[in-house]
Amino acid sequence: MPTAAALRTGGDASPAASMGDAVPFHGAHQAGIATAVQDRLHFAAFDVTTTDRAALVKLLQEWTAAAARMTAGHEIGSGAVGENDELPPDDTGEALGLKPSRLTLTFGVGPGLFEKDGKDRFGLKARRPKALIDLPGFPGDNLDPARSGGDLCVQACADDPQVAVHAIRNLARIGMGKVAIRWSQLGFGKTSSTTPDAQTPRNMMGFKDGTRNIAGTDKAALDKHVWVGEKDGPEWMVGGSYLVARRIRMHIETWDRTSLAEQEDIFGRDKAEGAPVGKQRERDEPLLKAMKPDSHVRLAHPDSNNGVTILRRGYSFTDGTDGLGRLDAGLFFIAYQKDVRDGFVPLQTNLARNDALNEYIQHVGSAVFAVPPGVRGAGDWWGKALFA
Amino acid sequence: MAESFGDIDPKVDVREDSLEKDQKWTGWHKLEKSLWAENATLTDDDKKLADQLMTDLKDWQKRVGTAEITxxxxxxxxxxxxxxxxxxxxxxxxxxxxxxxxxxxxxxxxxxxxxxxxxxxxxxxxxxxxxxxxxxxxxxxxxxxxxxxxxxxxxxxxxxxxxxxxxxxxxxxxxxxxxxxxxxxxxxx
Missing domain, CATH: 1.20.1420.20 (M75 peptidase, HXXE motif)
Known part of the structure; x- marks a missing residue:
């Protein structure tokens, strides 16, 4: 059992990295997974619109080069004020003068890249990992196709929202004619903890969220639950992970009318401190049997799910109001795991059937992606081993 | 390109929600509203607007030939x-x-x-x-x-x-x- 201190960090081995710094782009794993969680998110899912494999490969090379530049805090291409004033600038410019802000860009490929409408689009069908399943339906799902799926994804996380938005905007622009944004989501508040010293963030329901999460410093847990190993395969995914994204709308107004006692029963923790039922402090080991059988923390705990553990990296979102005067708000849930079939699927099956929280939430968007290992150096690019 | 002929564009192509205070609504969008969104007929006033539209467009056609294009x-x-x-x-x-x-x-x-x-x-x-x-x-x-x-x-x-x-x-x-x-x-x- 990892120590409580290790459990409560979602960050990497260098939590001291200050907010303006750059996070290294190259490495064995992509940044943005075990990396200390930044404050802001812009997540984009793309449809591949070209049918030309060579054009897609060229785009991924261009994207990788641009991502390496932007994560280092540099302008892309010939910059935001290029040498030819008859041309629109390569870089859109809104990140000029801003710090790298710990920007990470994490790239993934969805089921549709391998096969769509029965077609093996790019000769990749045989390379689709078994773990990259089409997610099954879960009780209570109300998924909007326009907020679900995608052939490719890029998760942009940064401490400055403008840096994250700039990154997605510029990648989308480079991609025009080859890919088109299918949907994207802004997130404004991280919902998993970062450093042991930091206060655990609260979700939109007012509760501390992510008290127990896989630590970015906990190599053993990451190897066990998050990174695809050599014996897992396929080879092009070794060192990668699988990402599940769910847009979870919260019924904010009805939640706000719920008594404190019921709110605390539903979560299985108290609201002020975040202590598990019957315990004093947030980090105290939960006693599951003391919680109600349908409480969220009890149902989500590894001990209630044969040890299933996922790395959560979600963000709160509020997209204004919904036309009925209700806040369009909730959790943009992001989870990383070694295998979706042993991670999100059994966990969500249990939650969707039993969680008392379901009265106040609804899953309205869903996507799954295979996230390849890290880009190793200058000659490498996102998905190179897949297209080899 | 129509925007390069500054005074004609607002006369022929203005939309109802773009009208400034006291600006009279002229041009094809006004006629379209009469034809498709209202009574499916042109009023006498509309017919005058239609004549004016033709005059303005002919004026525009003449000016196009003299525009300097690089x-x-x-x-x-x-x-x-x-x-x-x-x-x-x-x-x-x-x-x-x-x-x-x-x-x-x-x-x-x-x-x-x-x-x-x-x-x-x-x-x-x-x-x-x-x-x-x-x-x-x-x-x-x-x-x-x-x-x-x-x-x-x-x-x-x-x-x-x-x-x-x-x-x-x-x-x-x-x-x-x-x-x-x-x-x-x-x-x-």
Missing amino acids: PTSMANGAKELLDEVATGKVTGEEERYSHTDLVDFNGNVEGAQKAYELLKPVAGKNDAALVKELDQQFADLKKLLDGYRDGDGFKAYDDSIGKDDRKKLSDAVNALGEPLSKLAGAVAK
């Missing part, structure tokens, strides 16, 4: 024709009464392509890859538009053309608009 302004004109499609036509807001947006859409694409074809020999020398890309994207967009042809014209751009279709059109406009924005640079080299 290769760069022509390339930028092509880009702007696509911009108009991207912002006002693919949304259906411009022809909210007549729903003839796809006719305008096609007109703008054809206009942009005409300008491009004239500049292509020069652009091709300076940037062969750009010309190849533009040929491809013009062909793709026109093929997509052809799917909406109806007789001599186009289908009405109304609720029968759903969100998925509109997004495909929008994506295709962006796919062409992005390389088209580099045409002026290629002819100015």
Whole structure:
């Protein structure tokens, strides 16, 4: 059992990295997974619109080069004020003068890249990992196709929202004619903890969220639950992970009318401190049997799910109001795991059937992606081993 | 290009929600509202507006012949024709009464392509890859538009053309608009 201190960090081995710094782009794993969680998110899912494999490969090379530049805090291409004033600038410019802000860009490929409408689009069908399943339906799902799926994804996380938005905007622009944004989501508040010293963030329901999460410093847990190993395969995914994204709308107004006692029963923790039922402090080991059988923390705990553990990296979102005067708000849930079939699927099956929280939430968007290992150096690019 | 003839554009192409205080609504959008959104007839006042519209357009036609056009302004004109499609036509807001947006859409694409074809020999020398890309994207967009042809014209751009279709059109406009924005640079080299 990892120590409580290790459990409560979602960050990497260098939590001291200050907010303006750059996070290294190259490495064995992509940044943005075990990396200390930044404050802001812009997540984009793309449809591949070209049918030309060579054009897609060229785009991924261009994207990788641009991502390496932007994560280092540099302008892309010939910059935001290029040498030819008859041309629109390569870089859109809104990140000029801003710090790298710990920007990470994490790239993934969805089921549709391998096969769509029965077609093996790019000769990749045989390379689709078994773990990259089409997610099954879960009780209570109300998924909007326009907020679900995608052939490719890029998760942009940064401490400055403008840096994250700039990154997605510029990648989308480079991609025009080859890919088109299918949907994207802004997130404004991280919902998993970062450093042991930091206060655990609260979700939109007012509760501390992510008290127990896989630590970015906990190599053993990451190897066990998050990174695809050599014996897992396929080879092009070794060192990668699988990402599940769910847009979870919260019924904010009805939640706000719920008594404190019921709110605390539903979560299985108290609201002020975040202590598990019957315990004093947030980090105290939960006693599951003391919680109600349908409480969220009890149902989500590894001990209630044969040890299933996922790395959560979600963000709160509020997209204004919904036309009925209700806040369009909730959790943009992001989870990383070694295998979706042993991670999100059994966990969500249990939650969707039993969680008392379901009265106040609804899953309205869903996507799954295979996230390849890290880009190793200058000659490498996102998905190179897949297209080899 | 119509914007280059400053005083004519607001007389012929102003929309109801763009009218300034005390500005009289003239031009084809007023007539369209009468024909499609109101009584399906033109009032006497409308008929006067129709005559005025013809006069203004004839005036505009005369002025077009005298406009000074450079290769760069022509390339930028092509880009702007696509911009108009991207912002006002693919949304259906411009022809909210007549729903003839796809006719305008096609007109703008054809206009942009005409300008491009004239500049292509020069652009091709300076940037062969750009010309190849533009040929491809013009062909793709026109093929997509052809799917909406109806007789001599186009289908009405109304609720029968759903969100998925509109997004495909929008994506295709962006796919062409992005390389088209580099045409002026290629002819100015």
